[in-house]
Amino acid sequence: MATTTDRSPLVACPAPQAVRFAVVRCLTEALAAPLSDADATIQSMADASPAKWHLAHTTWFFETFVLRDHLEGYRLFDETWPFLFNSYYEAEGPRHARPQRGMLSRPSLDEVLAYRAHVDAHVELLLDRPELAALIELGLNHEQQHQELMLTDVKHALSLNPLAPAYAPLLERGASPVAPMEWQSQEGGRYRIGHEGGRRPGGFAFDNESPAHDVLLEPFALARRLVTNREWAEFIADGGYRNPALWLSDGWAWINAEGIAAPLYWRGEAAFTLSGLQPIRPEAPVTHVSFYEADAFATWAGHRLPTEFEWEVAAASHDPAGGAQLDEAVGIHPQGSPGLFGDCWQWTRSAYLPYPRFRPAAGAVGEYNGKFMSGQCVLKGASCATPRGHSRATYRNFFPPEKRWQFTGVRLAKDL
Amino acid sequence: MATTTDRSPLVACPAPQAVRFAVVRCLTEALAAPLSDADATIQSMADASPAKWHLAHTTWFFETFVLRDHLEGYRLFDETWPFLFNSYYEAEGPRHARPQRGMLSRPSLDEVLAYRAHVDAHVELLLDRPELAALIELGLNHEQQHQELMLTDVKHALSLNPLAPAYAPLLERGASPVAPMEWQSQEGGRYRIGHEGGRRPGGFAFDNESPAHDVLLEPFALARRLVTNREWAEFIADGGYRNPALWLSDGWAWINAEGIAAPLYWRGEAAFTLSGLQPIRPEAPVTHVSFYEADAFATWAGHRLPTEFEWEVAAASHDPAGGAQLDEAVGIHPQGSPGLFGDCWQWTRSAYLPYPRFRPAAGAVGEYNGKFMSGQCVLKGASCATPRGHSRATYRNFFPPEKRWQFTGVRLAKDL
């Protein structure tokens, strides 16, 4: 590990794929470096996976779709492991039940790191093959998604430990003074939505961002900053969690069944963070709220959540690589960034549905996105745990409306 | 009851509100006439309500929002009943837990019918007050929705009785010869969607159908008939319920957790109907399938489900009062109707979301639709259990994607 962390995880984009491969793979291991074997093994809920599993699954992706299918004579590192580290690809056969991933005390973290090294060494043999470039780029973007999931899953697991252990030390950054609420207005009309390009290096996008197509929008405005912890505390103090008139019916049932009365990690005046329990900073963006909470807050504030289309149109003038995003395994907290990207993924009121004429790719890779297009909400932007460079205006993140273990926050919108 | 059933439940629309009030209220009771006190009391699942509860709840709606709020000196029929018969209006205070509705052996069916007569007599005093017309019209449309729910809830309850009792005798109609699959093509472009008018008698629409607004559509085609039982049997025979590649992820999890392998009421070669067990008619439209099943079938067939917007645009040339819809308490089965309306509600791939600039009405009535705008799918059309005259092209029915105790079916769509 010592040699790999000497490389900087921050790279300029675009880059030759070999460099990019090394950098992305290295960051994953750097993020896992603070974890013990035990930390990397436990699973806190069915939604989350052990860090060790993330390390192995992203490697399984390259081993299966790149090495097994394209490197002549390649032999699997271990024939019993694909059963363990396939996530949800039905076309790849049966697999270990997701809620049982926390039972994998073996293989050990060291064995999984050896697996990574083995697969990396073989993939490097293929990095100059242009016909594999798109597939490898998909693997790298897939790995970046798991980098973020690994951090949020680790955070959730550590939060259940009464000792509230820290994943990494707190990096003190000057607190951004919070701006008064201002709005970015947008004219109504016909706008182009979605990614034009398909899957080529340098212009990567997931299949769910295509086909590009036009939509009609009414005039609207988007808040220039995220909702803050201070504002959320006002919502609570005003009885926001006790007033059914503010809530979607499913959300009201959910907060009552689960006894929800604050963001996920709030503990009185403090909040559990990746640096352990820390005082809640009033001016920082609120995070770890569900879609239901975001929607109720917006109703309380007299506004609403944006649609994914409004957000994407407004994002045209913002830098996707700006704001608080992930560069290394420290200081992973929302900061209060000036643009639309960074700090928190932002709930939209758009359901996660296929774009017109969308067709999933053939084969196992086609299971990547399309089959999840029911029951979920689109989130836009990027969070402090999103690897910088991974997101873009057309990016469509998605989670069910009650989930809140991701760094999820709220940006308000209103009709003009 | 004898005198009320002398009135014909079939009326021409529009009609003076007094006549309309009498006709709608009468049909509800006519639909309940085949039920014993016990039939009307039982509740088969949390989603369903006893018939007696439907009879009382629709009456509570008039008593609360019309009589209590607008008839001076009105005294409640029974002060303890609003707690029992409020459905979900949080603004109206606490209420009986929904899954416990089946415990209400008292009040008896006769007492509930007396409640109806009492409230009817008082509402009739207000039928000439123009400022109440919209509210009363809302109550009547609300009651029509419960007429359909009462039938589907009764069907579900009777289906759990091993004796498979019939609600009403089978009305033999000549079997419609099924047409070969043909398509109605539609050009792409900008279309007007939604209801222009608001809530006035003669032009009633629910708040969720507004505001009217424009959308962009790509060229598409809609099937001229619904998917049939014969086609569904082919889907089953081809392993449709065992092939994960056809299913949304949530749907695949659902059929496996619940052991789903056929439409809800299929029992081998027969199906449970409101006339007891009857042979499955191959040429009739399949019904009682979930959104997940509808979507998997469409994928299997090489097509897709329509969006709610496509369906609404295509419906412009169809008669909303045509096809197999509800006229009386017999013969409630899908028949194979020629237009877009009737037989079955049709799943769309559209999530049930607010239209641009939608705002719920103020007060308890504002809870009617808006708070359900998450986690549900839009259905269009009308079913054999929808009171004729109740539906229209802009109508937005909605249910969660796994529900199938309504008369729900499938109309295919495809890109052009």
Place this chain on the structure above:
Amino acid sequence: MATTTDRSPLVACPAPQAVRFAVVRCLTEALAAPLSDADATIQSMADASPAKWHLAHTTWFFETFVLRDHLEGYRLFDETWPFLFNSYYEAEGPRHARPQRGMLSRPSLDEVLAYRAHVDAHVELLLDRPELAALIELGLNHEQQHQELMLTDVKHALSLNPLAPAYAPLLERGASPVAPMEWQSQEGGRYRIGHEGGRRPGGFAFDNESPAHDVLLEPFALARRLVTNREWAEFIADGGYRNPALWLSDGWAWINAEGIAAPLYWRGEAAFTLSGLQPIRPEAPVTHVSFYEADAFATWAGHRLPTEFEWEVAAASHDPAGGAQLDEAVGIHPQGSPGLFGDCWQWTRSAYLPYPRFRPAAGAVGEYNGKFMSGQCVLKGASCATPRGHSRATYRNFFPPEKRWQFTGVRLAKDL
């Protein structure tokens, strides 16, 4: 029904079996007389059965084991009903799922009463056949058990109705002045336990009461009266439900999981009874408490529960037909009876286990008791809902330790 209720449900014991058959069968119907078809149809939980089901099941017992097996040429009243009305006799084939009994709106109460009349008429043809006497006596004792269950199941169902309807009017009896707590002492030694006789008319006992055998007891004393509501209120006021030191581990988990803090039907100062909500009478025996609560109370009081053997030995000097027991469908409340029988079934600390050399009978009837000999506690005595004449000192009632919808109470014991 009118003619049958003219007969007195109170009979002297012993009596010729024909009279006894008529009287027992009649009392069941008299107990059901206050119920509507809907009252008799609903099922409030999986443990309980609808009244209609009790009426039919007790009849099925005679139809199956007496008529079908012993009356030549007998044809079943309805061939589809045994599937509905078999309770748990695996040897009699598949049967309707217990939690679905509340879905049987058909057959109606009238049809079930016709079934009873039909079966009664045929059984009467066999009442002079000595070889069937034991079987019929078993059927009558079985029916008496269901009389009590029917009352407690009806009570539970009505208790879930927010209107708190009454099953029968309150019969005011002079309140028994409660005696100060006195004790009946018993010497230690070797005692005979269990029923000597087997299954002959006049000396009926269930198989679980045999074989008779000796046990050794230490000296002990049994309270001369049951614990009262006043004493229970003191237990509550002293934090009885909040002090883990008083509770068995399973009991503590149960009260916390279920939020238990008082006897089942207590509602503040009142309690739900078969006569609706009534003030709690401080001097009456507490009832509707679980074994866990009974055990915790005894610990709090510095005493303990008796064993079933201690209770049986002490009961030798008491009249099994004395105290508040069931004579007719009114006034079913604990009263404070002087002897060991009546008012409430009394929890013992004995697990329900087979006596030495116990063997279940062959055939379906052998499923009567033996297969329930795990996970249950023995209760002794008789309650205000036990048909007078049904119980005896050797009687072993049994229920799981958390159940409390029966009339269950507490008699303390102590070591000497």
Place this chain on the structure above:
Amino acid sequence: MATTTDRSPLVACPAPQAVRFAVVRCLTEALAAPLSDADATIQSMADASPAKWHLAHTTWFFETFVLRDHLEGYRLFDETWPFLFNSYYEAEGPRHARPQRGMLSRPSLDEVLAYRAHVDAHVELLLDRPELAALIELGLNHEQQHQELMLTDVKHALSLNPLAPAYAPLLERGASPVAPMEWQSQEGGRYRIGHEGGRRPGGFAFDNESPAHDVLLEPFALARRLVTNREWAEFIADGGYRNPALWLSDGWAWINAEGIAAPLYWRGEAAFTLSGLQPIRPEAPVTHVSFYEADAFATWAGHRLPTEFEWEVAAASHDPAGGAQLDEAVGIHPQGSPGLFGDCWQWTRSAYLPYPRFRPAAGAVGEYNGKFMSGQCVLKGASCATPRGHSRATYRNFFPPEKRWQFTGVRLAKDL
């Protein structure tokens, strides 16, 4: 660890308490030696605890009841740990939820071992204080119980890993040729049951084994060996798991709800063991069966389970330290031992209830046994995972009737 494993875990009994303390504490760590930090952290079900937790909890017992209460000036190793490592002592305050024990990736295994060393060093200061001898002896017996639990919990956790990892290598011992089924007869009469002594070193017993008292037994016979895998396979082949007549009602419901059709760890022709997957040895005792299965088997075989009293009386002529019991962390499998002790704990048909005049000890230690006296069955003997020297004829082990992750087996009995 290196130095401690040099000591032999096998000691002669009795021994001075200082030696005994060292030996028992050492064996626990020797048993944990094959485990990685991750192995020692995971929790496979609410019934089981992580190995790390066992290591810490047994230490917490000494720290709390010995050091905190009796060593002046002692400071807790870590003030936050008692919350984590209290098991169920309500008197010791709130504690970490049992099902969340698997979330404790911190403290690490090394930190827990340091905790053990710290506490050991302080307890050693008190080993010459006679007034503490009984308490320390209780702590050592408590730790021995956790040694067995740690092994069975580790086995269960590893069994859920699809790689079927081994805890320790298989120690091949010559297979004992199985004896034909023979019976040890016992006359009926009055016998002394239970432990006379109380809690003194050299004569230790748990409180639940007292007071000693007399019971009456009928003549009976006990099988001279345990039921074997071969006999169990015959039971399966004969439809044992599909014939309701063999089962207690709760047992039949349990096997159907859980899909049980074989002992817990059987996988076709192999079984999961602490040495990974191994062929099932037909002549070895069957193990990992529940009380329900044991009872059904006995019924199928035409015999029954013994009572705990019969077993104890028959054990008078057997060596409690004989047979396959735990000496070290290898070869932990039932072997087929000649006496009544060893191989498997043996289900009795006795419910786990207090002996006459039983009173729990005062204070937290009084929670040790008494509060579990409901809903459980008594097991007698000792298993291959019971530390040799820990058991005796009066020992009462207890588990709920459906549990089978312990080494539980079947010894038949019959009436004479």
